[in-house]
Amino acid sequence: MNRPLDRLPPMSLLRRRNRRRRTLTEVGSVMLGVVLLIWSLLPIYNMLLIALDPEEGEIEFAGNLWPPEPSLEGFIDVVTQEARYLEDFWNQFGNSLYIGLLTMVLTVLVGSMASFTVSRLRLSNASLLTNAALLTYAIPASFLIVPYYRIMHSYGLFGGRWAVIAAQVTFATPFAILILQLYARLIPVELDDAARVDGASPVQLYLRIYLPLMTPALAVVAVYALLLAWNDYLYQAVLLSVQNMTVSVTQGQLFTDNDAPWNAMMAAAIIYVLPPLAVLFALRRWVAASLAMTALAT
Amino acid sequence: MHGSDFAWAVAFAVPYATVFCAFVVYPVGYALWMAGRPSLYADLIADRLYLSTVVNTLVFVGLGVNIKMFLALLLSGFFLRPRGWIRILLAIYILPWALAAVQTCISFHWMLIGEQGLVDGLLSALFGIDGPLWFNNRWLGLGSNVIAYIWKWMPFWTLIFLAARMTIPRVIYDAAEVDGATGPGSFVHVTFPLLANLYLICTLLSTLWTLGDFTTVYLVSGGGPAGATEVLATLGFRYAFDASKPALGVAAVMSGLPVLIPIVLLLMRRLHTSELQL
Numbered sequence: 001m002n003r004p005l006d007r008l009p010p011m012s013l014l015r016r017r018n019r020r021r022r023t024l025t026e027v028g029s030v031m032l033g034v035v036l037l038i039w040s041l042l043p044i045y046n047m048l049l050i051a052l053d054p055e056e057g058e059i060e061f062a063g064n065l066w067p068p069e070p071s072l073e074g075f076i077d078v079v080t081q082e083a084r085y086l087e088d089f090w091n092q093f094g095n096s097l098y099i100g101l102l103t104m105v106l107t108v109l110v111g112s113m114a115s116f117t118v119s120r121l122r123l124s125n126a127s128l129l130t131n132a133a134l135l136t137y138a139i140p141a142s143f144l145i146v147p148y149y150r151i152m153h154s155y156g157l158f159g160g161r162w163a164v165i166a167a168q169v170t171f172a173t174p175f176a177i178l179i180l181q182l183y184a185r186l187i188p189v190e191l192d193d194a195a196r197v198d199g200a201s202p203v204q205l206y207l208r209i210y211l212p213l214m215t216p217a218l219a220v221v222a223v224y225a226l227l228l229a230w231n232d233y234l235y236q237a238v239l240l241s242v243q244n245m246t247v248s249v250t251q252g253q254l255f256t257d258n259d260a261p262w263n264a265m266m267a268a269a270i271i272y273v274l275p276p277l278a279v280l281f282a283l284r285r286w287v288a289a290s291l292a293m294t295a296l297a298t
Numbered sequence: 299m300h301g302s303d304f305a306w307a308v309a310f311a312v313p314y315a316t317v318f319c320a321f322v323v324y325p326v327g328y329a330l331w332m333a334g335r336p337s338l339y340a341d342l343i344a345d346r347l348y349l350s351t352v353v354n355t356l357v358f359v360g361l362g363v364n365i366k367m368f369l370a371l372l373l374s375g376f377f378l379r380p381r382g383w384i385r386i387l388l389a390i391y392i393l394p395w396a397l398a399a400v401q402t403c404i405s406f407h408w409m410l411i412g413e414q415g416l417v418d419g420l421l422s423a424l425f426g427i428d429g430p431l432w433f434n435n436r437w438l439g440l441g442s443n444v445i446a447y448i449w450k451w452m453p454f455w456t457l458i459f460l461a462a463r464m465t466i467p468r469v470i471y472d473a474a475e476v477d478g479a480t481g482p483g484s485f486v487h488v489t490f491p492l493l494a495n496l497y498l499i500c501t502l503l504s505t506l507w508t509l510g511d512f513t514t515v516y517l518v519s520g521g522g523p524a525g526a527t528e529v530l531a532t533l534g535f536r537y538a539f540d541a542s543k544p545a546l547g548v549a550a551v552m553s554g555l556p557v558l559i560p561i562v563l564l565l566m567r568r569l570h571t572s573e574l575q576l
Contacts, residue, residue, distance in 0.1 A: 036373075044394075044397070114314035121310065133318070138558050140506060145534075149538075149544075170321040202306035203306070231399035232513075233400045233516070234512045238539070251401060255404045280396050
């Protein structure tokens with residue numbers, strides 16, 4: 001760094017070296033981009049490859065990068081519920097949707113109410129609630145499946161969809177409260193004070209100030225809760241009765257079955273993964289905004 | 299605080315408090331009661347499967363979480379580059395996070411099923427190598443689980459770090475450059491110190507979640523061969539529902555508590571210090 005000026009290489013050489021370094025960075029980032037593209041798409045591509053194969057139960061990779069005779073037969077079998085194991089697909093899809101959407105709505109509701117009282121109503125010992133919520137994570141969800149099996153029997157919820165919804169809301173809410181509280185720090189409390197002077201009640205504060213201003217964070221919480229319910233296998237497999245089965249459970253139970261019609265099964269899988277994508281796409285603006293703001297608050 | 303305000307504050311806390319008592323306190327209490335018999339732990343230690351499962355869990359969580367977090371931190375810098383194609387790539391890159399876990403894990407299972415699978419098929423078509431039978435070997439099976447896990451969850455944390463990096467003012471990097479910190483230097487001396495607290499919080503949270511990851515192991519390697527790749531979450535499930543020993547299943551997962559509780563305490567403390575900084 002402290003070299004005398006006359007021993008520096010001439011300007012033209014420096015510039016050339018700089019340009020070469022920039023080209024190298026550019027080439028490197030393109031190469032990394034290609035690797036990431038393959039990495040991200042390979043398992044999805046594998047699903048498509050199997051789903052588009054006209055033959056049932058074909059999971060072999062025959063050396064073709066694309067099925068020689070791609071066919072939508074798998075998808076048609078799912079839509080018409082023709083394939084084995086998929087006779088009840090749309091009913092199960094409805095159950096998945098019911099569980100996912102109610103988990104989403106209830107998590108947003110319960111989480112936002114709890115975080116409102118902690119961060120806006122200045123309840124003494126409010127951090128107790130937050131810490132209690134975090135303690136939920138001391139025992140991961142899957143570790144509690146046996147006690148849940150027992151307590152759902154004693155609550156009379158066993159077998160029904162509400163057993164799963166209750167479990168998913170329980171495990172989604174702590175993270176919801178965490179995110180909402182981080183985000184709420186960015187909204188000045190003076191807003192509440194001003195509204196109070198005008199005679200607003202806590203309910204009005206919650207509905208008119210807190211919820212509208214928290215929309216981005218609520219969007220993140222909604223996506224998170226929906227994905228948690230949508231990703232779940234264990235709780236649905238253990239707690240649901242046969243008539244309340246979901247898509248996850250059916251697919252998960254057959255995953256080693258060589259005789260299953262895998263083209264239709266993979267087609268069903270592709271249909272199943274679409275709804276959260278749509279929700280994420282619809283909420284993308286808010287999700288991006290709130291991730292940025294939350295990171296700022298940490 | 300007015301009396302009525304206090305009443306409202308309590309009223310708003312009631313829904314979560316109800317959920318917490320009914321679905322956290324009760325089941326956790328039930329679990330502790332079920333796992334309370336000391337003889338259960340003697341049974342566990344006597345089971346060789348349990349001991350190998352503990353090692354698997356440590357490998358799965360230790361490798362999975364740390365590789366994922368570190369790569370996510372590095373990649374968040376790559377996605378920060380102002381290029382149009384990188385923004386499109388980011389949209390593709392976060393797909394795994396938004397796709398359902400069960401279905402993508404099944405795809406991994408079939409992709410790695412041996413010579414019929416896509417991976418070994420590609421290996422022999424492109425390089426003429428006979429790929430291994432991934433699920434016939436303990437370490438290859440564990441590795442497959444770790445890869446599937448990283449694939450699914452790295453995008454989420456990359457997004458978090460990306461968002462955090464976007465809040466670092468450009469000026470700081472310019473100042474660091476004047477002092478000679480460019481390229482890797484600016485990462486070590488600027489980015490990492492600024493993100494260290496967030497990185498630690500995320501790693502702790504992710505460790506807790508990963509310890510409870512049932513789906514990946516259950517559906518990618520299926521715990522096989524012969525239980526050699528089980529983790530605590532799947533072993534507890536097998537004891538309880540396949541072997542009909544519910545108390546043993548609960549004891550198996552509860553044996554993770556000595557690791558879990560310090561992590562939660564550390565996490566709480568970290569979140570509070572970050573509150574004080576603000």
